[in-house]
Amino acid sequence: xxxxxxxxxxxxxxxxxxxxxxxxxxxxxxxxxxxxxxxxxxxxxxxxxxxxxxxxxxxxxxxxxxxxxxxxxxxxxxxxxxxxxxxxxxxxxxxxxxxxxxxxxxxxxxxxxxxxxxxxxxxxxxxxxxxxxxxxxxxxxxxxxxxxxxxxxxxxxxxxxxxxxxxxxxxxxxxxxxxxxxxxxxxxxxxxxxxxxxxxxxxxxxxxxxxxxxxxxxxxxxxxxxxxxxxxxxxxxxxxxxxxxxxxxxxxx
Numbered sequence: 001x002x003x004x005x006x007x008x009x010x011x012x013x014x015x016x017x018x019x020x021x022x023x024x025x026x027x028x029x030x031x032x033x034x035x036x037x038x039x040x041x042x043x044x045x046x047x048x049x050x051x052x053x054x055x056x057x058x059x060x061x062x063x064x065x066x067x068x069x070x071x072x073x074x075x076x077x078x079x080x081x082x083x084x085x086x087x088x089x090x091x092x093x094x095x096x097x098x099x100x101x102x103x104x105x106x107x108x109x110x111x112x113x114x115x116x117x118x119x120x121x122x123x124x125x126x127x128x129x130x131x132x133x134x135x136x137x138x139x140x141x142x143x144x145x146x147x148x149x150x151x152x153x154x155x156x157x158x159x160x161x162x163x164x165x166x167x168x169x170x171x172x173x174x175x176x177x178x179x180x181x182x183x184x185x186x187x188x189x190x191x192x193x194x195x196x197x198x199x200x201x202x203x204x205x206x207x208x209x210x211x212x213x214x215x216x217x218x219x220x221x222x223x224x225x226x227x228x229x230x231x232x233x234x235x236x237x238x239x240x241x242x243x244x245x246x247x248x249x250x251x252x253x
Contacts (some may be wrong), residue, residue: 003140004139004140005119006093006122007019008135008143009155010127010128010159011159014152015182016126016145017045017048018048022228022236022240024080025121025224025229026226027244030241032248033081033116034081035117037082037122040089040125041085041087041125042085042090042125042126045082047224048225050079051075051224053069053087055087056086058073059083059084060089061088061092064092064096064105064106065096068134070083070110071112079119092131096130104138106137118249128162133166137166139178142176143179144180146180148182148184148190149192149193152198154190154200156198178206178246178250179194179202182199182210184212185213186212217235217237220236228241
């Protein structure tokens, strides 16, 4: 059985979707079976792997709200499988509340295909609400992108409080899977200091390969491509491939 990893940070703009998309593509290129579940109503992970949100037959909304078979909603791409999202997902939080065990609807769906994948990533909204709780309830662990900028650590305190609450009330097995340093600028002492502080807070959990600020990485989503397909020689592509290799090593190959 594979691992389900929620990519989360309650702070926006930290590279959460970028990390989810590019790790999915990098791990797929390294021979792993990967599913990316887009559980953010913005659906940027869906378009980031080349899917047209307006031409989907089914989405994750149909799965968790309307009972559509998850296997009918999963789309295959050149960069891994995707359980796509559309803007409809924005209303799901309200509809889920009326269901029994509303926070477990995504888990119930993903459990049906968990044996088919080495890793399932969940791209969660940058807030604590019903969709995020569904992602945390479904996950074995969380992967936290942290930007190497001012205020980076401030949001982590809130996130750790959320993690403790979810472990106590919803998912006692939830752990920190890894911490990814993003938007790293090796030319500044400040980025280095933030990276050191994050490593101090999360000993043994922070990936050695930080993701640098990179123009090609920022451009890739507008082309509906992960960075390794947009420019495989870019620093961003090399960083995510190296991080993917770290993940595989951590999983035991």
